[in-house]
Every structure is written in C-alpha cells, then in structure tokens.
Amino acid sequence: MKKYISLFIISTVLLFFVSCNSTRHLGSNQYMLTKNVVKVTDLRDDRLDDLYYLVRPVPNKKFIDVFPFKTWLYSTFQPTVDTLTGEVIKDTKFKKWARGYGEAPVLLDSAQISYSVEQLKIELRNKGYFNAEVTPEVHYRKKNKLASVTYYVQANSPYYVQNIKYDIDILRYRRLILQDTNNSELKSGNIYDATQLLREKDRIINSIRDKGYYHVPNNIVYFIIDTIQKENANNAKKLVDIEIKVDLSRITDTTIFEKMMYRYKFNNIYIYTNYDPSLNYATEPMDTITFIRSKKDPTRYFFITPQSVRKTKKNGDYKFFRDYRYRTLSDVMYTKKEVSYARSNISRSYKRLNDLRNFRTINIECEEVKSKLDTVAKIGYLNSIYRLSRNKIHSFAAEADVRSDKTNIMLSYSNKNIFKGAEYFNINGYFGMDILFKKTNKFIIYSNNAEAGGEISLDFPRLFIFRKTQNIESLRYNTQIRVGTHWQRAASLYQRLILNSAFVYNWTPTYQINHSLAPIDISIVKIDKYKGFDELISRYSTAFRKKYEENVLVTFKYIFNYNVALPDKRNSFSLRIRLESSGLTVCAVNALLSKSTKPLNSWKFFGLNYATYEMTDIDLRYYHKVNKKNSLAARFNFGVGIPLFNSTVMPFEKSFYLGGANSMRAWQFRTLGPGSYYSSERNERSGDVKLEMNLEYRGTIYKFIKYGVFADVGNIWLIKRDVNMKNAEFQFNRFYKELACAAGAGLRLDFNFFIIRLDIAFPIYDPNDPEGERWVNKLDLKKLYIPLAIGYAF
Template structure:
C-alpha cells in the first residue's frame, strides 16, 4: 500500500545528484502491522463464453472449495498449484508461487488472486482467499509452410501441421502431435542411380507433458517451485535424399523441467534414445564413405542412449533496458551400455555392439549466450555460441545427428546451410554430403529497428566456423588449432525485414559472404572483387534467428 510508505529526497548534494530515503509511514494503522492468517480458500472457474446466469457446480478438496460452470479440471490439479492452506500465515512468496503455478499450467487465459477480510470483525486477522480463473481454449492448431531452394538445383515446398490439447484427461496435461513433410525435386539432369525422382522428408512428433514432477516418491523441495513438468516424447522421421541415401530415425525420451524462479529453468533427461538407420544408399554415397572413414563411422555409430542436462537463464519475458539469455548444456551417451557390453570382453574387441548394433559413446557441451540492448523502437542483439563433442572408447567420431554445422538462415547467413568449414578445408570438386564438425564457434550481431507497427528492419553481421578435434587426412586443415583458428572464420553480413505479428514472426534476410575460411587467389576477403554480391543468399524463415 503506497499510503504506508514515505519517500524523502535530499537534493542538497548538488551536481544533479540526490539521496532517496525509503521508509514506512510513522503513523501506520494497527491493521497494517498485524499478521494475518488464511481462513477460507474459494476458487471460481468459468469460461469467457459463460453468461452471468451460468450455473455453478460445487466441488473441492481438503480446505479448497471450487465453484465451476462445468467439469473442467480435476480438483487435485488446483490443490497442487495453490501453495497456501487454510490456517497459514499470509505470505507474499506463497501468493507469487501460486500465481506463477496457475499461469504455467497453460489452461487459463485469466488468473487473479484476491484477499478479503473474513467476516465483519476486521480485528480477527483472518483473510479469505478468492481465486478467479477463466479457462482458455483447450484445442489449438498450428500450420507452417515454407519453400526450400538450394544451390544444388533442388527446390520444393514444406509443411508442418500440429494439434495440441492443453487439458488432456482434465489434468492440465498437454498432448501434442506434429506432422511435418517436405518434397524437393531437382531441375536439370538427374543421375541414373538416384533413389527416385524427388527427395522427401516425412515425420511425426508427439509429446505428453504433465504439470508436475513424476518421481518415485514425493520430495519436499518441489513444493515451492513456480514451474515443474514431466515430458515424454516419441518421434519418427523418414528422410530420402535421392542422390545419397534413405534414412529412418526414431527418438524417445523422458525429461524433467523445473524452476524456483521465473528466469531460471533446469531440464534433465535421465534417459533419451535416438536410433538412426540407413535403409538404402546410392553408389555415389558408397563412394564417399568408402574413401573417408570419418564420414563412414559417423553414419554407422548412430545408436544413442544417454542423458542430458540444460541450464537456462532467460529474463527476456519482460522487456528491460538490458535483457540476457544464457543456456548451458551437457549430454552424454553410451556409458551404461559400455559397462554392459564390456563384460567379459577385451578392449581390443572394440567397437562393442548392443543387440548387434554399434552404439555411440561421447560427451557434448554447448553454450548459447545472448545480450539485448533495448532502446525506444530499436534493439541491438549480440550472440555467442560455442559447442564441442568428444567421442571416446567405443566411438572415434560423433554420430552424424550430434555433429555441428555452420551456415544458413539461423547461423552465418552469407553462406549455404551446412556449407562452412571444417577449418579452412575447401574442395570445389568435393561431393561431401554436408560439412560437419566436432566443434563450433559462432558470433552474431544484429541491429533491429522499427519501420511500422508490425514491420522491423535489421542489419546484421555473422562470423564463425566448425572444426574437427582430430585431423582428417581427406579434409586437410579441418583440425582446430588455437594459434590459427581466428584466421579460419567465415564472415557474412546483410539486411533483413521482420514482420512481427505478436503470436509469430516472419523473417526475410539477404546475406552476403564477405570473408571465406579458405583463401581464394591468396585472399580471404571478397569485398574487393564483387563475389560478395554475386553469391548473395536469400532466406525466408519463421521466427527471429536468436
């Protein structure tokens, strides 16, 4: 209550400085100095479409009474979200935690908690807590489309359709299914040994997210969390690149997410499994992997069974003069399998197999740091990304799906996707499928400015590369060297437009390569010969790049 606070300003310091003294009012009413306890807790649940004459049905659990215009939620869901009980001392922390938990359930469009004196006797020091909740739409449908064009002559449409139910089983359980598909065909001549007439990808992703931590037994430390989720996912993907291979992948995992504060989130997957299988290959692909053991092994060892942890600090939910986003992640694979597979075997028998399949063994570290300097109708964003993966024991290389790539709409925008690096390796006659590496460094700087209510312009510059930990004799110059890596950075710059519709963002960028990791005619920089403009890249994408 602002009437209970005094603010005194001392301006005698001069030089445009002053001292501020903040203190409570000396003549506070007795009621303001008293401790209050919670008496009753009443919850009202309705829909925005309800009329004022809608009938209320009464239910409840323990000390919470619930009035609702329909059978929307199980009382247990509300009970677990409310962090105060009848008879508790009023706590602002409990109020904030309850507010955050109710909002994080994802099923309400409106949440309000109000405290009122219990009964006519204001000296009883009892408060009634009233919680008003308005249900949001449970079913949502999203649709994304794009058009893919590549310098290799391939072009085609892509589409993704998703449907989700935010309140499955009346338990605030989010069930989501996404279908994605894309087709690419090549203009011009085709090879006889290709796997069909066009490349395609089809996938289905499904997830079930519960609004609590499902653990073997209850833990006291979970009571004051503002966010807690348990997610189970199951994904399938079929990819055919007609010039190289046909591949099938299946991924499943269990993930816990929790937060004591809104800006710090922890995620832990005690188990995740990703299995990738080559179904069919072309002679061109066989020739590539036959000549390079590194690439052959990266496709062979793609049975991944491990765990991962991510720490995220993100205060961008509220625009401030300065916002920060930071994510640190670590994941490992194959350690448990290696203990089992190695029983009774000698190290000379490596690589071991599980169920007649080679498994991947590695540890991987990633870091993503972003800084937002906000002004009126403009923002300067800086980003730095670093990652490294280390294969060991049962693996000589990282599996293909865990390797790092550089270039493209969300990376260095002056270069094709997955075309940069590794190191200063470059072979214009190379038939490598994608350029990949064990390590990545990337930095981006983007200045965004308002043009109209929904349109923003942007200037950007990106730099970075990928490298290998070990030298690959078929790709000389690809190994990371602390003394020379800075001379192997690709640099791209460009301009773009962002169409911000609040609920989603459309983005167009034109990127120009101004420095290559490798020298051309003795020079890395392209600014003096016109190649930067002749090799411009155009991107149409969904969302900001970072």
Template structure:
C-alpha cells in the first residue's frame, strides 16, 4: 500500500502530474514495438514485479518527517525522484516515432498522443495510424564499374531488396553491408559500403517506388594528392608475416629496428618473426591461420583467423593488418602479443558446494605453453573447511545439526589442455573447421566429513569441439574414479536402515564414458532473450563386465572387482533446459527445467553415491536444506543425506536491479528425487508413474545478489509451500500445518543458481 497508494504523489508539485505509465498503440503488426520503445523519451519510475514502485517509495520515505542523515543517504542511493510528466518530452517522442515509421516505409503514418489524467497521475498514450506503406515496384542496377557487374548479378538472388517489399531504409543500409561483405569475400579488399548508393523514384500515385541500386568506381589518391577513379581490383595474398612475440611498446620505441632484428622462420608458406624465445611452435600457430598465399583476399578468413588465434588462450592481443603492393597484392601482417608464460596465484575464497558454506585456500600455478604446442597446464592445491550437516547422538535420538567448519578437504589437481585431438583425428582440415581440444586431468581429494572419510582419485581423458555457432560438444572417452571410504560414522551407518542404500557408501571404482552437448544462443550484445540447453549421457562398467565375462573371472559377493574394489555399472542421462527472458534493461525472468535418470545394472545394484541426484540447497529447491528433500514422500530425519536415481525439477526466477551493486529476485522451485529400483525399502521413495506428480515439493522465496562484476555473491531466503513427506491431501502449507523454523532456509551461494 505504501508504494501504490496516493502517497506516491506526495512530492509531486501542485499543477504537475506523476507519470505512471505509457502505451504505444499501433494498428500495423509489421512495425516492431520493441524498436518503438527505444524512441520514448520519458519513462515512469521503475517497478519491481511490474507493480511496486520501490525506488519511488524509498525516496518518499527519505524525504518525509524529520530530516536525518541516514534517511538522506538512503534516499540518494536507493531512492528515485518522482518522474513528472513533461509535455516537451512527449512531443519529442511523437516526433521521433514519426521519423521511425517514415524510415520503415510508412510515409503517410499519423502519430498522435493523448493524456489520461487521474488525480495527480498521468498516463500517456501514443497512437500510430500506419496507413498504407510505400512498397518496392521494381529494382534495377546501375554500374560505374562494369567489371563487378557479373558478380553482383550472380548474387542478386540473395538481395534483401525485392519487388513487393516495404521500402525500409534500414533494409537498404543492411543491403549495403551485405553487398560489401560479398565483395570482400570475393577478393575486393578495398571495397566499402560507401561505394553502394540508391536512387528512389516515388513519383507514382499508388504508394510504390522504383529503386536503382548503384555502384561507384574505386576512388584513390594519386601521387599528386588528387582524387582519381578507377575500376575495383581483385587482391591476392602475397606474403604472410607473423610476429609471434609482438611488443607494441618496443615496436613504437625502436621503429624499423624492432622489425629488422627479428629472427625469421619460414613454415607452411608463412614467415614467423620472433624477437625472443620460441613460445609456440609455428605448426600450432599456422593451424589457426585461414589466410593463404596466392589466395584471393577473403574477409571471412581474416575474421576466422582472428577468433582462432584468440581461442588458443596464448595471446592478450591479436592484430591483423594488410599492406598493399603496386601489383594489387597484399602482405598480411599478424601481430601476436602473448600473455605472461607462467603465473602463480594464491586465493582465499568463500565456497558454496551444493548449499554448504565454507572457506577455502588455493595455490594455483599455470604454464601457458608447456611443450611449446599451445598446451595450457594448470596445477592447483586446495585446502578447505566447510559446514556440513552432521549426525550426533542425543538422549532423544539422532538429530541433524549444522556445525561450523566440521568438514576438512585437502587435494591437488592437474589439468592440461591441448589445442588439437590427440587421437584418432589429427588432420589440419578438421582442426581448422572445428577447433578441437584435448584435456587430460588428474585429481586426488581427501575429505573428512562428519559422516564419513573418503579418498578420491580421478583421471579423465576428454575432447571438446564446436560444430556450429551455438553448439559445443564434450566427450570423455575415459573417466576413472577410485573411491575409498576409510572411515564411516557408526551413527551415520546405523541411521541408514535400508541395506540397499547403505551399499552406496562402500569402496568402489568407476570407469565411465560420457558425452555432453551444450546449445547456447546468448548474444554477445547481452540483454536479449536466449536459450541454454545441456544434454548429458554417461555409461560405466559395460566394457569391464564384458571383459570379466569373457575371462570367466570369479565374482566377490556377487560382483566383479578390480584392485579389490567393486566397479560400478550403470547408464545415466539428464537434460538442463533454461530460457532467459529480458523484460527490460533492469529485469528478466529465467525459466528452468531439469530432468535426469540413472539406472544401475549388471555389476551394480545401486548407483555410486557421487553419481546419484539430490534435491534442496542453494542451486536446487531452496525451501529445503541441501540433500534433505525426498526421495518421493519418504521421511527420515535421522539420515542427513537423501539421494535418488531420478530427478525432476522446475524453477522460475524473476530478477531485477535494485540499487548500486544489489539485485533482487523472487523465485518458485518445484520438484523431487526418486529411487528407481523396487528393492529400495524406503517407503514412498520409488518412482511410480501414476503417483510421482503428487510427490512434488514446492518452495518459494526472495533473494538478494551482490554483483561485483568478477563474481556474484548470493543470499536466498527459501520457504516451503508444499511438503511431500506429509500425508497425501495435507501437503500444502500453511493450510494444513503451522510453520516452524525448519520450514525456512537461508542459502548462501557464489554466482547465480542457473
């Protein structure tokens, strides 16, 4: 009531009006309303959830009652003065909208405004009556340079300007850019969009025009500094010079001496010039260069070369330029300014692993080109303390309690990224087309938790490549995990009544193969709607089981083993789907769906616990603590960790800018996890096709985010709305139950939840 009542006009002067809203009404759907919004010169005060004028309300509070320094400070930082309706800005908007619709071909359009006043508030309506647009009747061409005529006519089928289309000035400009791109990709290095012009004949009475697309000759300056015209020439690449350790500062100081002192290596028709040691072998650099001697100049090849060289991760600056020779040839000069070869970093950071908060210290070492092949080597040593859910004995039984820093984690991890496939495909054509990478990693991790102590050894061999603009592929042909549970808490094991589940917490080994596909069409410009989709598929143990069957190995406790450890056999797949909808420059909505299933078979009756799904926590359903929700309607507070084989989850989050570095969010989360095997004895835990939807948990809440650009700190307050562990028909809160402190959670996180 505070922000929406008449108090919102408290500081509006008499005779003035608070601008509360505006609307653009257009009777032609072909006119883009989002583009029309750009030309509105006066906007109302910002809203949260499209309803609350939060910032105006803060301003009114800060400027009411007795003057206080803290109120004034809050008002200046968070508050927003009332937007007073301005007739001048309204008329300016009308004029700008008229100019815009003219550009779009609606030269007979009528743009008007009307104001609706109510008390001290005003709403502005902009009405656009489009009328009949001007359309293109005929398209013809005019050439001052006949040599380019065949190419233009051959490409005319792709022209944006066609008979019957509306005369859109922006379309004409886009056509100039498109034609210029075609010319530059066909060898016309010096061609620019200024050489394309249009003649428009609008003398007809039927809202039709004839367009002549004209092409000027090339304009140059001769030795007498006079402008002369000549035909457009094709340019051929003559030589390619690559400065592999280019230092702009030294080059500026030493001038010609800098270039003449460089050592030169000729490889694959490219001259490599180096003023110091060889950092990356010429072979690796040449695989990222799409420009070739004796080829016609091609702008697309230049752009691909630029992106590919940057993607090596070796250079902070890539500059590609050309010098013309008198015989219409080009010398290509590529200047590569490298990063520091080796770096050391010490970090202290706050952590949030699945909702459990803590502090960690890292020592990182990086070598940018370990074997002179562009290999990036990372070595990391980590120590961490974390607060986990603990299980303790008390007189009245086993309870959960959050203890500060009761988990110790120590580890070391080494990774190397190689800018090509090691096996089986190593052709240069494949490298240039897909920019593949190979990764090798090894990890040791020691973790002492309240419930168990484990050692984890991981070794992974993987590939990644990009097949199209928005698609990335990741394949791990081999991933090995050795997990040793060296110490289990008796309270923890005794709390697990189900022997089937208890088998998850034993020594085991995983030999897996996995594939991931990521689709992300996020624009580099930002603030545009986009989709993010990730598909994962994983299989483990089938090859090992087949080998044991062939060798007729002996089973131990019904399972084959390697190094006295049972190896897991399963298949697993999941999808993560997200849609980011931008409402305006300061707010957006994110929709997310996650679905996954894991199925153990053959050598395994249960999934390894690190491969199971969980629900609850900072990145899941935030009304529940991490790993405490589910599975299904199962309820047992004696077990601090609940895991499942199937997971379904949906989230909706509305994000909005508040003030300074602070953003706000409202969210609704829903979902659960389930067991897949009917041998699981936990009541209500097994997935049933006719009953699973009745076991959805629902939570809601509010969050604040502190956006420091290089990272986001997040604080989410979650609240339960529907609790699946309650009796069916009485699962909604608060209709059937009184809220307790266990129905609320505070989640700390680093970064956005999704």
C-alpha cells in the first residue's frame, strides 16, 4: 500500500512541476489554456455531442491526457536572452531541436472565445435551436498562470418542421421532383436540421440528372425558411415552414438555360486500360482497338493503349499487348449507347470495375458530342471516357495471427488477372501451433498441437449458369472454385488430414447485404490414430468415439451477412447467419437408386461413412459510439448442430468450442464445457450447442494507446445425453445455471492498419468445477489468463 501512495505522490509532484515549468516564460497577463469544456445545461440531444470540436483555440496535447510534455520541452529549452535588449545570447542545436519537437503554449485569447461563441450559436441554429444562448466562463489558476474555459449552452426549445412546400417554375422538372418526394429526408414533425437541407438539395439535383438532364446547375434549388410565431396546444412547440424553390432566378447565362432543357443519352465508350497520368496523351502515340460486343449492343468500345507500354520483339518491332479481354470490361460498363444519361449508371460502372480488384484508380467522365446535338427534339449525346490505372497484378503476402493460445503464419501469392478476364487466383499455405499453459508449481508454456495446410482458389467476376441474373441493377457478384487441404496433429494422439473442395456463388445486392451460397462443398476426413489412442477414448461413450472416425462431408452451405449503420451514425450492428446441410442429397440418391435393404447408418460414399447433419450459427453484433474516443461493443452468438440419419454425432470438424483470445477469454483454447460436466483430465472440449454473450467498453488513453473492459458469458453443450459425460447435454431447465462468467481488462495498441491486444481475464463462475467451488470468491492468480492477439475479439 505504501508503494501505491508513494507513486501517487511522485506523479502529483511531477505533474505540478511540468505544468509550472511550461508557463514560466509567459508574460504577466498571459495564461496557458489547459482545457475547453462545452456543457449543454437544459436538454440531451446526441447531435450536440460534438460541439466541443468547434471551440478555438485547441489546447496543447498531453501525454496520456495528463502531462503537457511537448509544451514542457518548448518552455524548458528556451535560448538565453538578454533581458534588456531581447537579443539571443546563447543557443544550442539541442535546444533548437527540442523547441522544434515541442509546442509553444496555447494562450487564452478573448477574441477566440468570442469567435467560439459565435461558431457554437451557428451550429446550434443549424440543428434547430434558433434561440440558443452560449455563456463562456473562464477559470483562472493565477499562481500557475493556467486557465480553462467552460461554455455553458442553454439550447432552449428546438424548432420542428411543420409544412414542406414545393415551388417549381421549371415545367420539365416539376413532375420528376414531385414523383420522388417519398425519398425526401425532410419530414414533417422532425427537428429542423440544416444538414438535411443540403442533402435534400443534392438529392433533388441528382434525381433530375438521373432522368437524362446532364446540364443541371446546383443553384437552381434553394430554400426559404419561415419560423412561425405561434404555439401548439401544449404552448411549447415552436414550428418552422420550409419552402423548396426550383427556378431559374439565379441563372444568368442563357446558354446554360438552353442546355438545361436537353435530355442526354450515352454514346460510345473510350477506355484507357493502363492509364498513366504522367504521360502526355495529347502527343503520346496510341494504339486504338474498336470492339463491338453484339448486334444487340450498338456501342462502340475503343480500347486505347499507349505504344510506350507495349511489348517489343527482339528485332525491335512492336507486338500489341492486350491487358484484358474486351468483353470482361465491356460487361461491367453501363453507359451504353442510346441509354438515357443517369449518374446511377456511372456509379454502377464504377462499383463493378472496382469489384474486379484490378484498378488502383478509376475515373469516369462524360464528354458532349456536339455534332449529334438535336436542337428540335432537344436530345444530346455523351461519350464516356474511362481512365483505369492498374494495380500490381502479382502480389505476395505474409501474415501472422499471433495469440497467446494459438499462432498461425501464412504465406500467399495472388494474381489478379491470370486469364486476362480479371480472374483472381490465390494460393496460400499456413502453419500454426496451439500454445498451452501447463500448471505445475510454475506456468510452463508448451505446444502439443500443430496444424498446416494450404488452399488454391480462383474467383471469376461473373455468375456461372445464371447469366441473366447478372443484369440486375446494383448486383455485385462472383463465382469461386477452391480446393484445399488441412493437416492437424493432436499431441501424441492422432493426425487428421482433411481434403476439401467447394463451388461458391457470392453476390451483394446492396452495400449492407451479402450472400454466399455453396451448392456443393465436399470434405474428406482421414485420421491416423497413434498407439494407445483407442484405449484412451474407450472409457468414453460410443457417440464420443464416433467423432474421431473417418468420414465424408457433402455439404450445402449458405451465409447471410447484414451490416448497417443507423441514421444517427452513432450506432451500428451486424448480423451473420450460417446454415449448413450435409449428406441429405447423398441420402436421397442412395434411397432412390440403392436396391440394398441395409440400414441408413451403413451407407457409404466412396467407401467412407458420410456425415448427415443440419447446423445453424447466428452472430449478432452491436456497436455504440459514445464519443470520438470511446465506444461500447456487444456480441450475441448462438449455434446448434443436429446429427441426422446416417450420423449419431456431429463431426468433430463442425463441433462448437469456446475459450481462447477471441471468446470466453478467461479459458484457454477449447477448454470450456460442455455443460457442467466435470473432469480432472484436460482434453479438447467440443459441443453441438453454443451460446455466448460478450460486452466490452473500449476507450482511449492516449492516441494509439487504448484500453478495454469486458465481460464474457457462455458455454457449449451436447445435443444428446452421454452416459459417460454427466450434465454435458443441453437442458432448458438448467442451461442458464451452466453459463460460465468471466471479466477482464486489457490494453490495445491501435496502429490503424493492425491492432495488438493484451487482455487479463479471470473466471467469475466456472460450471466445469466441482459443485460448491464454481463461484470465485477471491482473486486467484493461478486462474488468471492473459491472452495476446492481433485485432479485436469481435
């Protein structure tokens, strides 16, 4: 206890010294600004949480939000100055470096306070608080020459939108705008918000342009705001009317007025597949290839390549170098000839080109074809110009997933355009080990499990078979074929080899939703049991022993992902649902074609037993942004697998497990559960039912140094009763009593591109301990678990 008191006293004295030293060169009427605070005194509105960032000046940054280290450096290493003349008498390179690295103290400034008050009032008016009052209050610590400012905000009652009117003088645009009002962000009854007006203006302009009106200036749309000085029945609510004006009163150029009346169509397409902004395309010799897709598509596609990027033969003659198959790119360009101009077509083309993963930058512009301007029908044409700067086609990568319970190293090679059709080829290999802590009189790190494997995959930027589906608006898609192998060694017990192949469709109808469908996914599991393994597991039930048999999995898989940020932009959530059905197709074929009267559990697939089961796994995550530096994260995960027909247990590869750096962090990898089954032996724990809930508060200490405080609750269970594993099966009348509980805290080093996470977790309730010993009444250092990992747990 004395050590902690001494540390507190030393820290306090150091803080006092640093603060005083930072201000010793200030004048008699100068004060160093240490903090700005904005307090809204009369209401709670999440939209006002960021008012603090409008206040000026911004105080000096502090190391771990406590010590103004850079200011101390700047003030401490000032040059020696003649007090009479002000001339520098002595200075050194080190002092100059220290001042350059440091920061001059930010001073209290009355003019900046007045400016901040006005900025706060402007922002409050923009948020609907037209009668807000802002009162600054300066707090001085004259002895230390320090000051802080608190801005007290009395927002008063906000104004609510009552009536929304449209006044549209341009007849060509009137119907288009009125037909699209359902998509308006402005709603009667909402609090007035100026940012909504700006978004509404952009929406109206874009809706007109999407109907072919290419030359629509932004200034034809503006708003008239009318505050209504009357009260509602409750004598409290203040109201505002909004009139949306669309007219030509702000257009002074007659040529623009004429072009506004023309509806435009797309014409031909010009494509620079290897665009280099450093080249002078006005003088650079070019090769141009004209491509026509089909008779149904009248568009002419001009593929333009600078001669300087072509390959050459040994004799010096040029050989034309084609970057891509022409159909690959033309298939994802939606600015086709005779199609009415719409920004949405350009956006869709951009998205689909970006999905090819071949281009570093994509620039799409339109150029008017003046020779095709029809002045009678008021129709014009636009050529589309695509400037595509390529990514590196070949790439090598090395990744490491380092955790305190499991470590993996992966090497991979990828080719983004292997067959000139933007096919994405990837081959990878990995090696990993489970890292376990053996408890004796000391903690000893050892590894008795290892795994290795690799995978070859090929992604095609189209959906095989479903050709017509690819024309659906905004749909993004690809087809993947992959084969792989996975080898695992479990101590001195057995080796497992898994051969896998799959055919997968992936499609994304919106930014929030993603689907993945594998109509066929085949895995062959071979097991090499070491001497003594059968004897070791003979004490367990027949169902448990079947988990370690060779089998074949012929699986149908579907994965649904939904990610959405709520309108307030402070909350978001994600939902992932995984469905698997294995062996049912093979069962049906066997039942129809086989003349054998053998029972279901004796059917074979290429000489091996095949597993039949149904499985679902639901993962729901919620994130709440408390402020710019702190957030709250929660996860709910539930999964269940049911063996059917040919199988009495779930395959080991498909069983659920908990523990480790990313789930139930107070337990080591695969060591929790099932249920309240107790065993003094340490072995891999797996189950058929999983339930896990996590809650974590994430905060910032200083810049990239962050922290987390968390709680984990969960367990796994068997779906069927096992006579040799008491209380391991799921039962509704007791499962809630078998939920393990843990808590902990940790540090995170957030470098944006990756995060290093170190947690300290301890069990609060362990259902696998003997009855009467499950609640942890005191902190036992032997039960602490310290997982290290890359990235967040969820």
